[in-house]
Amino acid sequence: MGVSQEVHLGEKSMSEAAQLDVERDLDLGWMDRRGEWEIQARPSKNGLTLADIQIGDYGDPPVVSENQTGVPRGAAKRDGSYRIGAYGVRTKSEIWLDNASFLYEEALQRQWSSATDIPWHTIEPLPDDIEQAQCAMDTFLTEVEFVAGDVPARWVARTTPDFFEARNVLLCQVMDESRHMDVFRKRALANGGGLMCATGGTAGVVGSIDHSRDFTEMSSRLHISGEGAVLTIFRLGELMAYNDAEKAIYRLCAQDEARHVAFGVMHMRYMAETAPERHEEIHCYLDEAERGILSGSQNPAGQFTQTSESMAILLGGGKANFDEGRNRLIAIRKRQLQEYIKRVKSAGFGDRFENGRSQVPELLAEIAA
Amino acid sequence: MPRFPSEQWFGAVAAVFNGDESYQGAGGGQCNCRAGVVVEAPNDAPADVFVLTFEGAECLGGQPADAAALADVDFYMQMPLADWQEMLGDIQAHGHATADHTLNSLDLNREEGLATSVHGDQYREDLFFRYNQTLQFFFDASARVKTARA
Secondary structure (H helix, E strand, C coil), rough: CCCCCCCCCCCCCHHHHCCCCCEEECCCCHCCCCCCCCCCCCECEEECCCHHHHHHHCCCCCEEEEEECCCCCCCCCCCCCCCCCCCCCCCHHHHHHHHHHHHHHHHHHCCCCCCCCCCCCCCCCCCCEEEHHHHHHHHHHHHHHHHHHHHHHHHHECCCHHHHHHHHHHHHHHHHHHCCCCHHHHHHHHCCCCCCCCCCCCHHHHHHHHHCCCCCHHHHHHHHHHHHHHHHHHHHHHHHHHHHHHHHHHHHHHHHHHHHHHHHHHHHHHHHHHHHHHHHHHHHHHHHHHHHHHHCCCCCCCCCHHHHHHHHHHCCHHHHHHHHHHHHHHHHHHHHHHHHHHEEEEEEEEHHHHHCCCCCHHHHHHHHH | EEEEECHHHHHHHHHHHCCHHHHCCCCCCCCEEEEEEEEEEEHHHHEEEEEEEEEEEEEEEEEECCHHHHCCEEEEEEEHHHHHHHHHHHHHEEEEEEEEEEEEEHHHCCCCCCEEECCCCHHHHHHHHHHHHHHHHHHHHHHHHCCCCC
């Protein structure tokens, strides 16, 4: 089959089509180079989800990926293509979780807008100490959410496209954290206050998340210990809220955060089941994370002065009720630790609480006493 | 007029919830869980137990069950009848839960929490937080259901 194409374009055209001004034969060889064919995915009750297209080769991620060229999973490989990504995460157990497709669809469908889904009109002037305490928390959470968005973004780029389900969940997390950053910034600027002094909350334990050498190391620090603690704070935010806008902010952020924690728990569960040789290594990551939990120095509900004081003021209803607020804060700390222990158990590493390796149960008993 | 708690009441609320697309946005959306509702009766009478099922964008209603069924749900929410009625009264009065009557606030303000589980698996208990806005929308939908007092 032949075709004559005469293209008359101006000299300044940037289109490649402008170069096709010679008589030539069509090259339809690409039509024979394809992945598995005659695939007919069918929508399920929730639409055409990622789970619905896990068909044949397309639904079969490799145990170890040799893909360094960005070829989509299941597509035909292109001869002679060069590397486009320095994908360090190429072993399935390093990043996989069984419900990544599910979490991704859920993340897509449960998005919200900080501009229009928060009843900003319900915010009214607050006493100075309450407003300052709220703005201190807003400043801290903006800092922390920056890390929570930044870190997974780095790991997305390091992960082979063959594990795109897990990558997609992380990309949604980056979007979620962006929204968290902006919603706390908006709150700080919405009621006559503003941002306070940076807390430094991203130094030390929180900042060290970004030094992780391994995805599971990062996930155990970020998703299990870090976001687990922040999830408790978001949930408890309703107790610190003084209007429906703040309640909605905390409630909606908590939903997103629970999804991120779910990623971490399910990834560690997969790791526990498929990579027993890495159990001790993962316990070491948890040891490190727990040192931060035990010191409480970077935990807004722990001994981190700027945030623990501001939370106590918000919980108590002002500086004058600081002690009452502090007692409620201690109850929050107790819940943080209880939930942490149960999440680690759910992830398959609960033996550390039975064999004396973890000191979190002792701290919990101390707080309860 | 359905009485709370009853299968008819949960069915009527589910019909309102399923018919209002606004509940699928603003932090609502796909929700997949089985949640128990335990209504403690006064005078040490046996509690009423219902199992609420959410699949995708729909609530399939609340089925009466016995206490043993709580072992199978992801989490369950337990309060005395009077507290459930106070929460529903607030929702009726304002069109949605306010102040300390949201599910999350009720959970936080109670010594043992509102939501818990038999299995103790925090991953499944976390579904109460992960789908909290949907659960709240569901009970908020009861503002449009005339309810008989038990």
